[in-house]
Amino acid sequence: MSYRNLRVLVTGGLGFIGSNLAIRLVELGARVTIVDPQMAGCGGNPHNIAPICDRVELISRDAGDADQFAGAIREAKVIFNLAGEISHIHSMEFPERDMLINAVSQLRFLQACARHNPGVRVVYAGTRQVYGKPDYLPMDERHPLRPVDFNGVHKYAANMYHDMLSRMGLLDGIVLRLTNVYGPRMSLSIPCQGFLSTFLRLVLTGKGLVVFGDGKQLRDPMFVDDAVKAFLLAGLAPTPPQRTINAGGPRALSLHQIARICARLAGDLPVELRPFPEDRAMIDIGSYFTDTSLLAETFGWKPSVHFEDGMMTTLAYYRAEMSHYLDPSNPQPCCGLPEHKGIPHRLTYAAL
Numbered sequence: 001m002s003y004r005n006l007r008v009l010v011t012g013g014l015g016f017i018g019s020n021l022a023i024r025l026v027e028l029g030a031r032v033t034i035v036d037p038q039m040a041g042c043g044g045n046p047h048n049i050a051p052i053c054d055r056v057e058l059i060s061r062d063a064g065d066a067d068q069f070a071g072a073i074r075e076a077k078v079i080f081n082l083a084g085e086i087s088h089i090h091s092m093e094f095p096e097r098d099m100l101i102n103a104v105s106q107l108r109f110l111q112a113c114a115r116h117n118p119g120v121r122v123v124y125a126g127t128r129q130v131y132g133k134p135d136y137l138p139m140d141e142r143h144p145l146r147p148v149d150f151n152g153v154h155k156y157a158a159n160m161y162h163d164m165l166s167r168m169g170l171l172d173g174i175v176l177r178l179t180n181v182y183g184p185r186m187s188l189s190i191p192c193q194g195f196l197s198t199f200l201r202l203v204l205t206g207k208g209l210v211v212f213g214d215g216k217q218l219r220d221p222m223f224v225d226d227a228v229k230a231f232l233l234a235g236l237a238p239t240p241p242q243r244t245i246n247a248g249g250p251r252a253l254s255l256h257q258i259a260r261i262c263a264r265l266a267g268d269l270p271v272e273l274r275p276f277p278e279d280r281a282m283i284d285i286g287s288y289f290t291d292t293s294l295l296a297e298t299f300g301w302k303p304s305v306h307f308e309d310g311m312m313t314t315l316a317y318y319r320a321e322m323s324h325y326l327d328p329s330n331p332q333p334c335c336g337l338p339e340h341k342g343i344p345h346r347l348t349y350a351a352l
């Protein structure tokens with residue numbers, strides 16, 4: 001089976017990973033529909049799909065309003081479900097907003113998928129954040145689930161919706177639990193989207209980097225092309241015995257190493273260590289890197305792009321496309337979220 005002429009639906013397709021996936025799907029000959037309302041505070045950017053904008057259908061709706069685009073769900077042979085809010089900090093500031101985006105909207109979308117296209121393959125972008133502070137590393141799928149922030153809790157709920165509906169035979173879900181992903185088309189202007197987007201914003205505007213803590217915390221950044229390959233394989237694979245599978249980068253690096261590589265590639269900028277601010281320390285998970293052996297066993301494939309190579313490609317992309325991601329004369333991040341804490345932001349669901 002191949003993607004040629006296959007109808008696929010990509011939720012969150014204006015965002016970082018979703019747009020890279022949609023572009024690759026179009027290159028492979030798929031007929032792509034994107035569902036994305038460009039949710040305020042998330043990384044959706046119409047420029048992300050510039051290379052394919054005349055070859056995809058864009059439905060500017062919340063995935064939770066799924067009954068409004070039932071036809072597109074019915075026709076899809078594979079659904080890539082990447083809609084979501086990724087910021088752990090936003091989730092602590094606006095927990096109800098995070099719940100609406102990452103849990104309620106997902107629940108409504110998946111119920112509609114089960115109703116309009118029972119048994120359809122849905123590949124969901126889960127997160128390593130559901131594990132919380134690791135008891136051991138590398139992190140495998142047997143590790144206890146103890147999320148340390150609301151984002152992890154709500155993404156966990158969505159992971160379980162996929163599992164449960166699949167056990168009931170209503171969906172054929174696969175959840176890829178992603179580590180930190182980086183590459184072209186990440187949002188640079190939204191604060192609190194993780195250290196890799198912050199590092200990129202700073203080095204691209206000629207600033208040095210600050211690493212919180214002693215810099216020894218490990219991460220295994222995964223280049224977006226590697227993540228896209230995992231989604232493409234999961235989309236067409238036979239139903240695997242285990243439906244939730246970790247996806248991580250090829251190598252563990254310390255945050256200090258990661259910062260030094262970014263700073264060096266951008267022109268020998270300085271890197272400084274500073275104590276953790278209190279709000280970050282509370283939800284910090286320490287070190288993390290992924291055991292990708294189940295991914296390799298299931299799909300016969302491992303991530304391959306080394307951080308330095310992926311980062312060079314990423315910097316080259318932004319140097320060419322900078323004006324679509326950041327105003328260098330005013331590179332202040334702004335997420336457009338309201339300042340009143342606790343108020344759910346932008347309720348778009350028709351039924352609410």
Ligand SMILES: NC(=O)c1ccc[n+]([C@@H]2O[C@H](COP(=O)([O-])OP(=O)(O)OC[C@H]3O[C@@H](n4cnc5c(N)ncnc54)[C@H](O)[C@@H]3O)[C@@H](O)[C@H]2O)c1
Pocket residue numbers: 011012013014015016017018035036037038039040042043044045061062063064081082083084085086101105125126127128155177178179180181182186187
């Ligand atoms: N980037 C990472 O490192 C990472 C790590 C783990 C998991 N993930 C998951 O991968 C997915 C994609 O992340 P990303 O980095 O591309 O984020 P992103 O913010 O760049 O993109 C997310 C997209 O989803 C859209 N969206 C949000 N809520 C929606 C809704 N209710 N209906 C339809 N669209 C909606 C946004 O408008 C945005 O375009 C997310 O679900 C995220 O939790 C990402």
